[in-house]
Amino acid sequence: MAGHAKLVATYPTAFWRENGLNGDAISHRGPLAEIHDASPVDAKVGALFGFAQVGAAHQSGFRDAAVAQLARLFGQEAATPDDVFIKDWSLDPATATEADLTPPSDHPNYSAVPPTRRVMFARTETSSDNGGFLEGALAGAEAANAALTLGGY
């Protein structure tokens, strides 16, 4: 993930929901490759986020091309966001190294690490389900908590 960049566009409302759209999109054309509804739970504002195709955020005109893509997908209202935030982790030295510029094509297959009395791993790489994602981190934490409780550690 460290070689990636993300864009978030905010709007006064999550207007796409009123049109029966859930805000999800996958695109091989880009410049955003994977888009999701990122509105807060209270939906007081609307937000769409997308992962940039690798390297796309470095191209001049990325912001405008991404907003135009959102408008193509979700309607003209998406063409005028209140704000657009771009975070390019590939340029963040605390996150990315040179090796991250050529990321693996897929998430590796992770598997659970059996707990011992001395060491217990509780993180996304210990989850065979959704390893590498936030969801996997939650599953890893729950598994470790269950092992602590059941194992009497």
Ligand SMILES: Cc1cc2nc3c(=O)[nH]c(=O)nc-3n(C[C@H](O)[C@H](O)[C@H](O)COP(=O)(O)OP(=O)(O)OC[C@H]3O[C@@H](n4cnc5c(N)ncnc54)[C@H](O)[C@@H]3O)c2cc1C
């Ligand atoms: C750029 C980027 C974008 C991402 N985007 C998404 C996304 O959109 N959706 C998604 O589902 N996932 C995303 N991920 C993946 C997701 O962030 C991780 O899967 C998740 O954060 C892993 O959680 P974790 O608890 O396993 O580990 P971490 O979140 O890495 O937590 C480990 C913690 O341990 C601390 N630590 C390390 N060593 C020590 C030590 N010796 N002593 C004390 N503390 C220590 C670290 O500082 C860190 O806070 C992204 C990852 C990156 C890098």
